[in-house]
Amino acid sequence: MQNGFYTVAGAMVTQFNRLDQISNNLANLNTNGYKEQNLVIGDFMRIYQQKRDDLPLQNQTKEAAKFLNRSINRVPHIVNEYNDFSMGPMKATGNPLDLALGEKDLFFAVETPAGVRLTRDGAFKLDEQGRVVTKEGYPVLSSGYFKSRQPIYVPAEAVNLKIDAGGRIEYMDQTALDTPVYVDRLMVVRVEDPESLKNEGGNLFTTEGGLKESELTIVTQTSAVRQGMIEKSNVNPVRQMTELIETNRLVEMYQKAMNAQMDDLNSDAINKLASVRA
Incomplete structure (x- = not known):
């Protein structure tokens, strides 16, 4: 599988999870005492760096390489979930x-x-x-x-x-x-x-x-x-709707990127694998 395709697919899954979180907040807009849920999105490079600092491991070593795959190091990933406990009205x-x-x-x-x-x-x-x-x-x-x-x-x-x-x-x-x-x-x-x-x-x-x-x-x-x-709930509906629109646009962008990756893959398969040389 092409590295770019994997990266985009992982990013889309992360945005789907973000959509679930936003939808849950909006569904509880009128729930008494509800606290807004939020996500922190990072990437595997950040996780790797944290692990390296905890162990610790030096960069550019075989031991450090075990914790890092360069083909997926920039895939967006949910690294934390938390509640906003600020007071509601x-x-x-x-x-x-x-x-x-x-x-x-x-x-x-x-x-x-x-x-x-x-x-x-x-x-x-x-x-x-x-x-x-x-x-x-x-x-x-x-x-x-x-x-x-x-x-x-x-x-x-x-x-x-x-x-x-x-x-x-x-x-x-x-x-x-x-x-x-x-x-x-x-x-x-x-x-x-x-x-x-x-x-x-x-x-x-x-x-x-x-x-x-x-x-x-x-x-x-x-x-x-x-x-x-x-x-009442402390959910800010304006901010949540803005994030919902932003997330939907990101999903559309990743979908286009996935289509482009597949088009390139299919083109390579047709032009290179199917070619006959004497």
């Missing part, structure tokens, strides 16, 4: 169980069948048992969950539910409307390096090896919880 809803967080490195903790996961989507509700859950039905955890192993329950008789900036949940008893009743406190988790989190689908995040109790930094003193508000 806040929207007031008036719903007492709609919650937002005013700092970008804070997360709510929820219990899923796969274990504890983090989310920025604070559109919570009460299920039939009176538990505070996500829209998927995952229980929202309290700050004392790892001791009690109990979700947050709100009694059926509770009225005028209040959640303060520290995550403290109270309600008014119908028999004594002037006396607040303490329910529980939300678990708010701080992640020092949000970019270390991995997407797990459903607007949930975890770490590479899965979240462990010992790794969670539970914030006991905070003023970042906003009741009656929702954080």
